[in-house]
Amino acid sequence: TGHFTYDQGYGSTASTKSAITYIDGDKGVLLYRGYPIEQLAEHSSFLEVAYLLLNGELPKKAEFDSFSNEITHHTMMHESQKEFFKGFHHDAHPMAMLAASVASMSAFYHDKINVEDPADRRLAAIRLIAKMPTLAAGCFRYSIDWPFRYPRNNLEYVDRFLHMMFEVPSEPLQLSPVAAKALDLLFILHADHEQNASTSTVRLVGSTGANPYASIAAGITALWGPAHGGANEAVLKMLNEIGTPDKVESAVLRAKDKNDSFRLMGFGHRVYKNFDPRAKIIREMTHKVLNELGVNDPLLEVAVKLEEAALKDDYFVERKLYPNVDFYSGIIYKALGIPTEMFTVMFAIARTAGWIAHWIEQHETPGSRIGRPRQIYVGSDVRDYIPGAKR
């Protein structure tokens, strides 16, 4: 008992005011700073979207050039950060390495951060957006025993990342513009999503005054779970397990069975009860990218079949369960040569823009106070301690 409102999973509690992202879950609307996601997906780039999320306005050309230059200036990881990677077992999950690497940035830059100072906050944002691809590529290359590549600062953000991932010494990487464009688009779609679990985590940690790297590292760990960003990895594992279109029906049956914990990964969303606008964009793109890259992935057929079967099934219709952003993203990542375990890392690179925009907004808002939820206590009444011998 207690005099608090009980709102399990915060389904109806607004934990903050925010001017960054707007979602209308019934209508399937997603706006970054007022701009529809469809328009940003078609015309913008991830780096421009990052600027928009951070600053509230789209940049003029000179503003964008200066932002892009600043990002480029900060792309290298600290040389001794590489030593951190060596401490991991060779088959460590890349999300574990990424969370640890970002947390370790707190150790490298801690003294220089005053969270009360707007210039320091901005520098932390630039550092995080700039270094995340470098750390992510480090996680990947360490996991396959390849030497790290330094960022090539003559390239754009996404191209630079793909080079750090796949370039081999003295062999120029033949980078498909289709691949770079597809990845850039996925980054735009994943850049922010208001108060989801990981962003709320960043804000909760941020509300204690913790430094930004520690706050973002906490966001990364929250993202990892299969109910959140880990869904993209879980979707691909699920599609692999289903294997062929003729097994789709039995997967749907299992997902409906309340005695079976199996859920259709990439289906359902806390907020979207009509459709996920990001899923619509990704579905179209998946077919296009696979065609243009000349990839014929039988898992796409399984995914299409699964979506069809679920969408005409009463269980999913009644509960308003639709494919979400992660249902098709893994098939694209796979076509780009990115291994399944790296999928959530891709999500983390993109969401860093949103996380840090929220962290900054929080610190810019006067009167912000520590996040401190209450509880409904359901434990024992007061009772007396009984010595061990008498229990």
Ligand code: CMC
């Ligand atoms: N498969 C089967 N049944 C489902 C699913 C699913 N994917 N999602 C929800 N349900 C059922 C659930 O069992 C419940 O049924 P009942 O009312 O009979 O008990 C009902 O639908 C409502 O579900 P809920 O768990 O109360 O909904 P929620 O808002 O708490 O959870 C969710 C939202 C996204 C965690 C959930 O739909 C889910 O687990 N989906 C699969 C994981 C996934 O794709 N996550 C990615 C989300 S989008 C990207 C991101 O946030 O990172």
